Amino acid sequence: xxxxxxxxxxxxxxxxxxxxxxxxxxxxxxxxxxxxxxxxxxxxxxxxxxxxxxxxxxxxxxxxxxxxxxxxxxxxxxxxxxxxxxxxxxxxxxxxxxxxxxxxxxxxxxxxxxxxxxxxxxxxxxxxxxxxxxxxxxxxxxxxxxxxxxxxxxxxxxxxxxxxxxxxxxxxxxxxxxxxxxxxxxxxxxxxxxxxxxxxxxxxxxxxxxxxxxxxxxxxxxxxxxxxxxxxxxxxx
Amino acid sequence: xxxxxxxxxxxxxxxxxxxxxxxxxxxxxxxxxxxxxxxxxxxxxxxxxxxxxxxxxxxxxxxxxxxxxxxxxxxxxxxxxxxxxxxxxxxxxxxxxxxxxxxxxxxxxxxxxxxxxxxxxxxxxxxxxxxxxxxxxxxxxxxxxxxxxxxxxxxxxxxxxxxxxxxxxxxxxxxxxxxxxxxxxxxxxxxxxxxxxxxxxxxxxxxxxxxxxxxxxxxxxxxxxxxxxxxxxxxxxxxxxxxxxxxxxxxxxxxxxxxxxxxxxxxxxxxxxxxxxxxxxxxxxxxxxxxxxxxxxxxxxxxxxxxxxxxxxxxxxxxxxxxxxxxxxxxxxxxxxxxxxxxxxxxxxxxxxxxxxxxxxxxxxxxxxxxxxxxxxxxxxxxxxxxxxxxxxxxxxxxxxxxxxxxxxxxxxxxxxxxxxxxxxxxxxxxxxxxxxxxxxxxxxxxxxxxxxxxxxxxxxxxxxxxxxxxxxxxxxxxxxxxxxxxxxxxxxxxxxxxxxxxxxxxxxxxxxxxxxxxxxxxxxxxxxxxxxxxxxxxxxxxxxxxxxxxxxxxxxxxxxxxxxxxxxxxxxxxxxxxxxxxxxxxxxxxxxxxxxxxxxxxxxxxxxxxxxxxxxxxxxxxxxxxxxxxxxxxxxxxxxxxxxxxxxxxxxxxxxxxxxxxxxxxxxxxxxxxxxxxxxxxxxx
Numbered sequence: 001x002x003x004x005x006x007x008x009x010x011x012x013x014x015x016x017x018x019x020x021x022x023x024x025x026x027x028x029x030x031x032x033x034x035x036x037x038x039x040x041x042x043x044x045x046x047x048x049x050x051x052x053x054x055x056x057x058x059x060x061x062x063x064x065x066x067x068x069x070x071x072x073x074x075x076x077x078x079x080x081x082x083x084x085x086x087x088x089x090x091x092x093x094x095x096x097x098x099x100x101x102x103x104x105x106x107x108x109x110x111x112x113x114x115x116x117x118x119x120x121x122x123x124x125x126x127x128x129x130x131x132x133x134x135x136x137x138x139x140x141x142x143x144x145x146x147x148x149x150x151x152x153x154x155x156x157x158x159x160x161x162x163x164x165x166x167x168x169x170x171x172x173x174x175x176x177x178x179x180x181x182x183x184x185x186x187x188x189x190x191x192x193x194x195x196x197x198x199x200x201x202x203x204x205x206x207x208x209x210x211x212x213x214x215x216x217x218x219x220x221x222x223x224x225x226x227x228x229x230x231x232x233x234x235x236x237x
Numbered sequence: 238x239x240x241x242x243x244x245x246x247x248x249x250x251x252x253x254x255x256x257x258x259x260x261x262x263x264x265x266x267x268x269x270x271x272x273x274x275x276x277x278x279x280x281x282x283x284x285x286x287x288x289x290x291x292x293x294x295x296x297x298x299x300x301x302x303x304x305x306x307x308x309x310x311x312x313x314x315x316x317x318x319x320x321x322x323x324x325x326x327x328x329x330x331x332x333x334x335x336x337x338x339x340x341x342x343x344x345x346x347x348x349x350x351x352x353x354x355x356x357x358x359x360x361x362x363x364x365x366x367x368x369x370x371x372x373x374x375x376x377x378x379x380x381x382x383x384x385x386x387x388x389x390x391x392x393x394x395x396x397x398x399x400x401x402x403x404x405x406x407x408x409x410x411x412x413x414x415x416x417x418x419x420x421x422x423x424x425x426x427x428x429x430x431x432x433x434x435x436x437x438x439x440x441x442x443x444x445x446x447x448x449x450x451x452x453x454x455x456x457x458x459x460x461x462x463x464x465x466x467x468x469x470x471x472x473x474x475x476x477x478x479x480x481x482x483x484x485x486x487x488x489x490x491x492x493x494x495x496x497x498x499x500x501x502x503x504x505x506x507x508x509x510x511x512x513x514x515x516x517x518x519x520x521x522x523x524x525x526x527x528x529x530x531x532x533x534x535x536x537x538x539x540x541x542x543x544x545x546x547x548x549x550x551x552x553x554x555x556x557x558x559x560x561x562x563x564x565x566x567x568x569x570x571x572x573x574x575x576x577x578x579x580x581x582x583x584x585x586x587x588x589x590x591x592x593x594x595x596x597x598x599x600x601x602x603x604x605x606x607x608x609x610x611x612x613x614x615x616x617x618x619x620x621x622x623x624x625x626x627x628x629x630x631x632x633x634x635x636x637x638x639x640x641x642x643x644x645x646x647x648x649x650x651x652x653x654x655x656x657x658x659x660x661x662x663x664x665x666x667x668x669x670x671x672x673x674x675x676x677x678x679x680x681x682x683x684x685x686x687x688x689x690x691x692x693x694x695x696x697x698x699x700x701x702x703x704x705x706x707x708x709x710x711x712x713x714x715x716x717x718x719x720x721x722x723x724x725x726x727x728x729x730x731x732x733x734x735x736x737x738x739x740x741x742x743x744x745x746x747x748x749x750x751x752x753x754x755x756x757x758x759x760x761x762x763x764x765x766x767x768x769x770x771x772x773x774x775x776x777x778x779x780x781x782x783x784x785x786x787x788x789x790x791x792x793x794x795x796x797x798x799x800x801x802x803x804x805x806x807x808x809x810x811x812x813x814x815x816x817x818x819x820x821x822x823x824x825x826x827x828x829x830x831x832x833x834x835x836x837x838x839x840x841x842x843x844x845x846x847x848x849x850x851x852x853x854x855x856x857x858x859x860x861x862x863x864x865x866x867x868x869x870x871x872x873x874x875x876x877x878x879x880x881x882x883x884x885x886x887x888x889x890x891x892x893x894x895x896x897x898x899x900x901x902x903x904x905x906x907x908x909x910x911x912x913x914x915x916x917x918x919x920x921x922x923x
Binding site: 098099100101102103104106107120121125151152154155158159160161230231233234235236237 | 637768771772775776779782787788789792794796797798800801803804805809811812813814815816819850854856
């Protein structure tokens, strides 16, 4: 049995917050040191309790303002994640989002991917995935929800002129895993390949996409994501 | 020449020649000259008329008048003095009386029946018959009631001729007969009255034919009547002097007017219109002539009673006093020749009043035209206002609008905005002063017409605004309808989708509990299924929320929302945009409208076009957001009715002051393009 991970949970919805807390505590792998309902409370709890990781909802409207519509970006979860990373880079942050749009993930990874994860709320029902993400960010890794990556890659790959069209099916699989934040070993395990062949695939992908080989995992993730992001646009004629 | 005319001509000629010869032989040269310059010209005019138009009744009247005048003078001045001592001199005296009266009657007839020479009414005919009857009866009556026959008043040498028919019993009648006899010349005046009465009843063209004669006669009357009135009170020598002074103008006036009337106004088919300025000058000359004659006569008259110095003073005073009369005559002559007109000041005043009353556009132009027409005495006049982009507006007054005789431009601030067109004057040319006046009018009118122009333009614009407002109302109604439809869709989706799914989930949960209670090993299975269902439901709900209004649009902006949306669609979507547009935020109403256009266009492309590829362009050139969605699908015929979806898009774009265009055709794909200005501030009107 591994050591429990000390975490802080933040969600403005009481039922979701308490449900998640019970689910995680029941697993016995996590110690919830605080459960709060707003971004300022979250920052305060992180400062006082010094957790290894944070699990936060992407949207936490200030108490009293029910309306979340209004045009202004209401990404309290992401803002909080950036604030936590700025004050204590060792605390991992998992942002739970109800949006599959990749742009939120890009917003979260604006300043780098290390110790950050973007997961859909659906993962609350997938305890294993949720726990591994928490452990990953606590260890400084990064995770992107496969659904988000899938949508991102699928669309880019469908564009006829896209460089992704030049990748083989296997290389696309490897790219997806890379984008989700996995290292070579993780990819090899997921795709049941040898690490050396994963490395080959990675090099081929980087060559085909015109990216320089990056060894550090979090930089590699960032490079892949940036590439995927910009591959979605064609300059106007 | 007809026989009667021939006899008259010959008789007149012989009489004139004989009388002149007799006077000359008798050493009476003054009388001979009088015969030549007095009755002579009348005879000559009659002869000319008879030669020119022998069959015209007027010629007969003129020739008879001339001949009788000659005979009257010959008998009275030459023959009677010569035969005065003879025993049958009374025959000559009697004939002379008849000739004199006949002369008067032909004079009255010539004047009174002018220009036809034929009596046109019972009154005229009866008057002439009475004159003839009196003319015939008076000489015998005179002879019966008076012991002597009438002698020429100016001749002191002729001895009185005793009447052989004198009947003393009738002596009481003598004064009345003498009066009737001596005043028989008044019949000429009656002819004048007949002419004047006819003048009153005539229209302008007939009036023009006789007004010269009327004028000449009235002028002659002004000369002759004072002479006749003064004759009894003056010394005979002075009367003769006065007669010499007054006769030439009288002769010129009477004969001149007859000649002008007969030869220039078409009575004899010789239609030679006189130049109006010449007429005017002639008229002023006549007035001057009368003036001189009257002044001279008054001078002679005064000279009989007063000292020379006083006479001079008197003459100067009279001249000064006459000045206003002169001016009035001048104005009258102007009006008479050039027709009834308003003077410049009056026209300007009326024009100003018309402008001040500021009638509507429909009335102002014709009213201005009317003032111009009246003011200048034109046949017609027209005021035209040029309008940019539409037909010119015009208002006319008078009939027979044709080629204008004069066009005066209406200028405002250096630009020509219209013109005043003038038709011809019915009786002549436009003068320099008319043009000047018209120039002033045009200057005044330009401002008013300019206002009218602005009013017309305003009306046009109001019409456009009214149309736009109506379209806006319709478009709002459509938007409201679309919103209602949208709400109903959301309600139905929630009710038929999410709610039913949740009911199923509750049932499955109950089933799982039941299995747990019975320690059925399939409980985990049921729970697993339930978790899967709920995951699907959550994903569905996410898509549903996204379809209503994607959170990413509000959070990340248009391009990110578009990219997220494109990933969900089952076709290839190429997004053309500068990377600088990423994270670019616009006012919420701009983003919402652009998003609505994008999502609708993409939905249409996916659902209806059968396109394999859709290209979305997003650009921001010079203060506008341009959104374009092109597909390579089957397209549609734009002439066919547009769907509610497209008009809904147009409405949405118009709300943000944007434009919307569709380009499509069968087999050509479809392009939707919207442009939204970024500078518009949304009004807080909802």
